Amino acid sequence: MWDFRKPVIALLAPTLLVVLSLAVAGGHLGIGLSVQGILPNLPYGLSILAMALGLWFKRERVFFTALPLGLVNVTMLNLWQQAPATGPLWEVGFAALCIVLPLYLLSVTFFQDQGIFSRSGLTRLLWLFLPVIAVVVAVDSTVPAQAQKWLGEALHARLFSTDVDFWSHLPQSAILLFGLSMLFLAGRFVINPTPMEGAMLGAMGAAWAALHHVGDGAMPSLLLSAALMMVIVAVVQDAYHMAFLDELTGLPGRRALFADFRRLGQRYSVAMVDIDHFKKFNDTYGHDIGDQVLQMVASRLERVTGGGRSFRYGGEEFTIVFPGKDVETVKAHLEALREIIAGSNFLLRDEDRPDKAPKDRKEAGPAKKNKNIRVTVSMGVAGPSVEYPDPDAVMKAADKALYKAKEAGRNRVAA
Template identity: 30%
Template sequence: MPTVTREPAQEALQNHLGFARRSYYSRMVGLALGFVMIAAVLVQIAAPAWMWLGPALHCFVGPHVAWWLARRSPNPREAERCNLLVDHFLGGVWMVLMQFNLLPSVLAVSLLSMDSMAGGGVRLVVRGLVLQALGVALGVAFLGLHLQLDATRWTLLACLPLLVCQPILISLIARRAIHRLKQQSRALEHQSQHDGLSGLYNRSHWELLVRAEFARFRRQNQPAVLVMADLDHFKRINDLYGHAAGDQAISRFAAALQRVLRETDVCGRYGGEEFGLLLSMTSASDAREVLDRLRRNLHDQPLLDGVLVTASFGVAELTADVPTVEAWLRLADQMLYRAKHRGRDCVVALGEDTPSQPGALLPVPTRPSYSTPAALGDPLRVTQLLAGLEISEAPFALFDPSDRLAVANKAFLQMFAVPPDAMSFADVVRHSYTHRVGPRIATDDIEAWLRAADGKRRSQPQRNFLVDMCDGRWFQVFETSYSDGWLMLLLFETQPAAVPASAAVLG
């Protein structure tokens, strides 16, 4: 069944009309009981028949006229406030008609003021009392001033239904209004925290929960895993099958997440076709098993009828080495980019060399390496390698997945004029940019430049480019990313060939 949506103006009109409708029912009951009170006083003072006509029309015809006027008004709420002011004015006239009988007059003032307070606040009450005074003045001018303050027993009994029922009725209407406001508040809170298409948490609220989990880890040191997921070739889906199919894929993927994950796991739509998953009390290996099951589920139950839509996953387990929430998010994001680079439809976890592949049917071939794991496990070989890098004239640096500087030889430290307190690639670049040493960085916004360089590094795990130095030298830069970080190697070029204009900027 299609969902009917209303424009904001129509929604506001319906809300205002609802206020007028509730006042209509309250007015019918209140004025009917008020007529009983007025009639008792008119009987007490032996009023002539013509004096009954005005109160009868006001109490039995007036509510229907007021409701008709509110429905025809472009602003029903304001029309209903005008109706309340009319009630005040006529109430003042009927006080004169009742010769200011004490109990009925006090009830006319207090109960009409109660209605106005509920409908418009203090300002409407003040305006109503002023109009009620004008009604009294007009009544005295036409009917004269007659005082009959004492009330008979029958007049007192006639006032009791209004005295008891009207406050209860107003309280019931106020209670319903408060209940509706609470429902609207909960709906607005849900909308502010959830994505409308997927039903998952939106990015801002999801990141708040990630920060809370990070703080909990700092206090209790309990495991947690962050996963970034992305639907593969999503633009192609939109181009071939339309945006409605893309929306359906997102909605069904969100449902698949909720089916596979635990209730304690937190899912959010990070943006577009990208999703974030927070798995508390979970290790990276356990998360891989869950994500592999989800990935197989996407093959068995396609998100689109007759169309296979796969997903890639990047996994980062929270450890004491992760300094900030932002670094944790970046680690998961980097793993997602590596999953994309390795062919998509797989899971890549931080610190693991072999990603999961579709159906886990075929092993992933590994490229031959000049160093075997056994060789690198030999302390002598590692010492020889580090010694060779240290004396090498080619600047070399190794960074971990959170871009912290892990290893750098003397040539690199001198070229970039790395200060002792530099902890990350960003620290190195900011220092070089500020002091105009090392590579020439042509930009007016170093932070935007760092974000752009990070994006290129994640999208191109292996790349090389030219960079010129502030001292006029040129270097060929080689960057290579792998599961546990990335390295930078610079080779000197005396006469670079055909240098493009963009090569003057590092990265």
């Protein structure tokens, strides 16, 4: 079953930032004139911050997205914010930027994080100046007027009726490029719903909206600021995931567990969970199967009831923290969880089974059954007491209870 929570969470920040930008631009938040005067320059600071984060975390996509968005703000403020919507500056220069920008931002999504100052990074830095070169050449006074006219006509050429672009400053080709780019990025996001993929999708949409609102006061700068904030928030989210989430299971890791310990009150319970005979899984079926077992168990632990929060402690061990719950209350939830894991089907694919189904079913021979592996866990739970006054001590007590469960035959809960 597809988990809708990850894409919803990943798109939450981009959506809120766009809504906030529109609210500020519409004057709905009652921001004073002194603050409003800062808004056109806000993308510069955000662009520098995003580029610094890109350099620090060696994220090329972040760096090469932030820099052009800052340059676009400079260009719009100085060339088109108060310029009439006529002449080569508008008809050629603005149209060229609108067409090149979505192509550039789309290309950035394919960049691999190999280092900004590597050979590939410097090559991409040259690619960055394509939008700038396109605008400069388009409005260069040395270009013959007839050539500029032909270029303007080419940039504004219509493939479809005026119904497609009558509502926007952007040329029809630019609208189509932005639309197709956003569809492609939406597809990437559905396949891989990470904060960065969501930010790239949101930044593309915000960049289109900024160009659409050119000449509309501080609106373009606010929308570009929203695009940059999306990228910044995504970097912070990714950094959090790297620091606090276990890459294999997706559960919070040991560092997150100890941070959670500092927020506990006086009443809580801690459970230690261990996969029974896990070493045997690895020795018999290999580490790939062992990893799949870990992922399966983690997915069940993530849905523990009773307000529990699950963490991967290390290896085949997990920890569940129940804030505000005593041991007797928690045991019922742990028993239910243990039964769910023991009743889960873990099918081991037959080693001789081909990766693809044969074209001729008759040649495939008799069907081979997949092996059903039974996975169980043992659990130990403890709460604070005079002997175990703090979370670290309670966790050690839960670990002792876990070994009691193992000695009693495994696949059980002990306190």
